[in-house]
Amino acid sequence: MSNSSSLLTEVVAGHFLPGPAEEIGLAVSGGGDSLALLYLMAEIVKGSDLSLRAVTVDHGLRPEAAEEAAMVGRVAQSLGVPHEVLRWEGWQGEGNLQDQARRARYELLGSWASAHGIRQVALGHTADDQAETFLMRLSRASGVDGLSGMAPRRRVGSITLVRPLLEVRRSCLRDYLQDIGAEWVDDPSNEDTRFERVRARQALVALEPLGLSIQAISETARNLGSVRATLGWYAFSESQGLVRVEAGDLVISRQGFRVLQPEIARRILSQALIWISGSDYPPRRRALALALEAIRSGTGMSLHGCLISLSDQDIRVSREFSAVEGLSCPPAEPWDGRWRLHPPGAAGLVEAGCELRALGEAGLAQCDDWRAGGLPWRSLLGYPSVWLGDKLLAAPHAGFGRGWRAELIRDEDAFHAALLAH
Numbered sequence: 546m547s548n549s550s551s552l553l554t555e556v557v558a559g560h561f562l563p564g565p566a567e568e569i570g571l572a573v574s575g576g577g578d579s580l581a582l583l584y585l586m587a588e589i590v591k592g593s594d595l596s597l598r599a600v601t602v603d604h605g606l607r608p609e610a611a612e613e614a615a616m617v618g619r620v621a622q623s624l625g626v627p628h629e630v631l632r633w634e635g636w637q638g639e640g641n642l643q644d645q646a647r648r649a650r651y652e653l654l655g656s657w658a659s660a661h662g663i664r665q666v667a668l669g670h671t672a673d674d675q676a677e678t679f680l681m682r683l684s685r686a687s688g689v690d691g692l693s694g695m696a697p698r699r700r701v702g703s704i705t706l707v708r709p710l711l712e713v714r715r716s717c718l719r720d721y722l723q724d725i726g727a728e729w730v731d732d733p734s735n736e737d738t739r740f741e742r743v744r745a746r747q748a749l750v751a752l753e754p755l756g757l758s759i760q761a762i763s764e765t766a767r768n769l770g771s772v773r774a775t776l777g778w779y780a781f782s783e784s785q786g787l788v789r790v791e792a793g794d795l796v797i798s799r800q801g802f803r804v805l806q807p808e809i810a811r812r813i814l815s816q817a818l819i820w821i822s823g824s825d826y827p828p829r830r831r832a833l834a835l836a837l838e839a840i841r842s843g844t845g846m847s848l849h850g851c852l853i854s855l856s857d858q859d860i861r862v863s864r865e866f867s868a869v870e871g872l873s874c875p876p877a878e879p880w881d882g883r884w885r886l887h888p889p890g891a892a893g894l895v896e897a898g899c900e901l902r903a904l905g906e907a908g909l910a911q912c913d914d915w916r917a918g919g920l921p922w923r924s925l926l927g928y929p930s931v932w933l934g935d936k937l938l939a940a941p942h943a944g945f946g947r948g949w950r951a952e953l954i955r956d957e958d959a960f961h962a963a964l965l966a967h
């Protein structure tokens with residue numbers, strides 16, 4: 546092994562410290578970076594308690610994709626690594642293709658890992674990817690969170706995504722592949738200047754003479770990552786004493802919120818809106834600034850499918866009725882991604898044809914005892930209830946219909962913990 550490849554092996558191995566026997570997942574596209582990762586990891590696990598399992602997602606978008614996936618399969622086999630191909634067939638021909646393909650890929654990877662009991666999945670992102678992302682985010686005037694770029698480890702549901710090459714240059718991996726006589730595939734879209742990432746890559750070449758090197762930019766992203774983690778920690782620690790869950794609402798002490806540093810207040814409010822709405826993304830910075838201003842001046846507002854309302858003591862964030870007005874599902878399914886309703890009785894039998902919907906004014910008008918639960922009227926409109934056609938059968942939060950029980954899927958701990966991760 547040459548000096549440079551033993552250094553590379555050491556860098557990658559540093560991300561998988563010795564521990565109990567474990568199978569590590571590897572997402573390999575067929576591109577040079579993740580293929581190099583496959584070779585390096587195969588070297589690292591030799592004689593250790595670690596084993597590997599590789600996967601390629603075929604998005605079915607390019608005719609060559611199936612052959613590329615088969616090529617990865619051949620390499621994996623030659624290294625004694627089991628390999629599978631997962632196919633994505635979800636493209637409807639509308640919206641942002643790259644974004645949808647990426648989301649689908651992570652979803653497929655997550656279910657694949659869970660099905661194999663894999664807890665860590667390694668990805669081939671490099672320092673170049675990090676610098677490109679930084680530049681793209683800079684053009685959107687991102688804050689600390691956006692500019693921190695990708696983290697070397699990130700927990701997503703029950704798996705941890707590991708990026709052992711985040712400090713390694715792409716050119717270094719190409720040299721390594723050439724040294725060992727390996728082949729890889731260059732995706733033609735990597736040259737397509739219609740993509741912002743490709744334009745960022747070209748701009749980085751132009752910036753290099755100014756000293757704005759990939760190394761320097763990815764180091765800046767790393768430094769900001771450490772600031773992001775610190776801010777997340779402060780937001781987490783403040784939120785423990787300030788925020789509580791009341792049924793499905795988040796209630797924040799107004800007095801405590803008022804004296805928070807603006808950045809910490811922004812993080813807590815942003816996370817509250819994500820937690821209630823179930824959205825993958827935070828609200829836009831500008832919208833969030835308006836909401837913070839509305840809270841400061843004592844008025845509420847609607848944002849991100851949530852209602853922010855104020856009382857003398859509290860800021861209450863609840864689901865906005867209009868965001869869930871048309872939502873219905875069978876009683877056994879989660880409603881709005883955040884509620885499970887359990888029917889009365891041990892057998893849990895449910896009348897045929899009934900469904901879960903938002904309570905709304907029509908439902909609430911039938912609930913004489915709605916005040917007993919202590920939730921404000923406007924919040925209650927967006928709570929789940931059980932209907933048979935136009936007939937309200939149960940509204941557990943409004944004291945209507947016996948025996949039905951509502952359970953929150955994302956609990957209070959999940960709210961606080963998410964502040965650490967974002």
Ligand SMILES: Nc1ncnc2c1ncn2[C@@H]1O[C@H](COP(=O)(O)OP(=O)(O)OP(=O)(O)O)[C@@H](O)[C@H]1O
Nearest residue numbers: 572573574576577578579580600601602668669670
């Ligand atoms: N189709 C895919 N199947 C499996 N893993 C993938 C796929 N596409 C991307 N990945 C994973 O995500 C990482 C980053 O994706 P990106 O789109 O930057 O990679 P790429 O340019 O397609 O390939 P590479 O990073 O391997 O050169 C890859 O290194 C790989 O680990």
